[in-house]
Amino acid sequence: MSSKRGGVQAPPEEEVVKRLESLGKQIAEQIMRGEPPYLEIPVRTLANTIWDRKRKMLLLGPKTARREFFDVGESKRFMQTVLMLKLILEARRQGAHPTIRDLYYRGKHTLTDKYGKQLNENTWDDQRESNAVIQDIEVATGLLREHMGLMHDAKGRIVGQMMIRSKGDIIDLSRLGSGAYAIPSNVDSLEILEVKADYVLVVEKGAIFEQLNEDEFWRKNNCILITGKGQPDRSTRRMVRRLWEEFDLPVYVLTDGDSYGFYIYSVYRSGSITLSYESERLATPEARFLGVAITDIEKYKIPKNFIIKATERDIKRAKELLNYPWFKESKRWLEELNLFIERGQKVEIEALSGHGFRFLSDTYLPEKINKEEWII
Numbered sequence: 001m002s003s004k005r006g007g008v009q010a011p012p013e014e015e016v017v018k019r020l021e022s023l024g025k026q027i028a029e030q031i032m033r034g035e036p037p038y039l040e041i042p043v044r045t046l047a048n049t050i051w052d053r054k055r056k057m058l059l060l061g062p063k064t065a066r067r068e069f070f071d072v073g074e075s076k077r078f079m080q081t082v083l084m085l086k087l088i089l090e091a092r093r094q095g096a097h098p099t100i101r102d103l104y105y106r107g108k109h110t111l112t113d114k115y116g117k118q119l120n121e122n123t124w125d126d127q128r129e130s131n132a133v134i135q136d137i138e139v140a141t142g143l144l145r146e147h148m149g150l151m152h153d154a155k156g157r158i159v160g161q162m163m164i165r166s167k168g169d170i171i172d173l174s175r176l177g178s179g180a181y182a183i184p185s186n187v188d189s190l191e192i193l194e195v196k197a198d199y200v201l202v203v204e205k206g207a208i209f210e211q212l213n214e215d216e217f218w219r220k221n222n223c224i225l226i227t228g229k230g231q232p233d234r235s236t237r238r239m240v241r242r243l244w245e246e247f248d249l250p251v252y253v254l255t256d257g258d259s260y261g262f263y264i265y266s267v268y269r270s271g272s273i274t275l276s277y278e279s280e281r282l283a284t285p286e287a288r289f290l291g292v293a294i295t296d297i298e299k300y301k302i303p304k305n306f307i308i309k310a311t312e313r314d315i316k317r318a319k320e321l322l323n324y325p326w327f328k329e330s331k332r333w334l335e336e337l338n339l340f341i342e343r344g345q346k347v348e349i350e351a352l353s354g355h356g357f358r359f360l361s362d363t364y365l366p367e368k369i370n371k372e373e374w375i376i
Helices: 013-032 075-094 100-107 127-141 206-214 234-247 259-270 276-282 312-322 331-343 349-355 359-370
Strands: 038-042 049-052 057-060 064-068 110-112 118-122 157-159 162-166 169-172 191-195 199-203 223-227 251-254 288-291
Touching: 013 038, 013 075, 013 127, 038 075, 038 127, 057 259, 057 276, 064 075, 075 100, 075 127, 100 127, 127 276, 157 206, 191 234, 199 206, 199 234, 206 223, 206 359, 223 234, 234 251, 234 259, 234 276, 251 259, 259 288, 259 312, 259 331, 288 359, 312 331, 349 359
Parallel strands: 199 223, 199 251, 251 288
Antiparallel strands: 038 064, 049 057, 110 118, 157 223, 162 169, 162 191
C-alpha cells in the first residue's frame, strides 16, 4: 500500500542545526545591540491548550512567556535554556545521540561566583528541570527532541506485514519469529517501504500484545499490531500517526475497561496536554476505541468474578475525563463514563478469557471490527 497523505516530514539535519543556532543567535544579537537578553517561549500549560473541534486534537495556544536574563524570577530558567541549547548543539555538531539523562548529567554542576567560589546553587537539581528546558527548546524551535538526536527509553513494539529501511538495512516485520520490532526513539528516521494491512490494532498492554503476536493475530486478520506498553511514549504515538497519515489505515485501540485505559485511548487519538505542541505529529484524530467498554460487561456476559471494584482514584479520574471536551462532545463516551461512575466497576482485557483463552482473538476483536462496533 502506498502513502496517501502527505504527512509532517522530519527536517533534514542541516535544518535542525540551523534552527537551534538561530535561537542562540537571537540572544547574541540582543547583547551586541546592548539590549537585555531574553527568550520568547510558548506557554505549555492547560490554560494555553486549545481543543480544536474541527481537527479533533489538542493544540498549543498562542500565549508566550518572555524569559529575561535580568528578571530575578526568570534568570535561572533563561540560563538553563541557554546551557541546554549549547549541549544539544554540541551533540549535533559531533553527530552524537545523547539520552535526555546524558544531558541532565552533562549540564549539572554547582555555580560559582566571579572569584571561583562555589555558590549554594546548581544548574538544575533533578531531571524534571532539565527535561522541562528541553521541551521549551522544542516549542521555541518547532523541533521534536527526536529530530535533535536525543534518545529516550523507547518501549513500543510493532509486528505485521510491513517493510522498513533503517540505516540502509531492509527489515521485514513479518519475519521476526516470536519477537517483534522495537520502535526506535526517532521514528522519522525509518523509511516505511511497504505496508500490506487493512488496519492498525493498538494494544494497551504488552502481555496482550505478546499473546496476540504468538497467535499471529496480525497475519490471520491482516493488520499491523502495535503496543506502547501502557501510557504510550512519543515514538509509539508517532508510529501510529505515520501509519494512519501516510497509508490511510484505520486505527483501533484496545485498552482495559477503566478510566485510565480510556485516557490512554484519548492520548493516541487527541494528544495530551503536556505535549499539545506536538499533536500534529503525535495524535491520530480518527483512532477508534475498540474496547473493553463498560457496556461490554453485560453484552459479553463477563463473569462476575472477573469484574473488579473501581477505586476512588478510578472514579475521580473518570469524573475528570467527563470535563474534557474530547469526551464531553461524544454521547457514547458520556454514556460509558457515567456508567463506570454509577456502577463503580472495571474490567481488564484479560477478563474476556472467562469465555476461553482464544475468545479475544477469535471472537471479540474480529466481531467488533467487522460489525463496526467501536467508539470514537
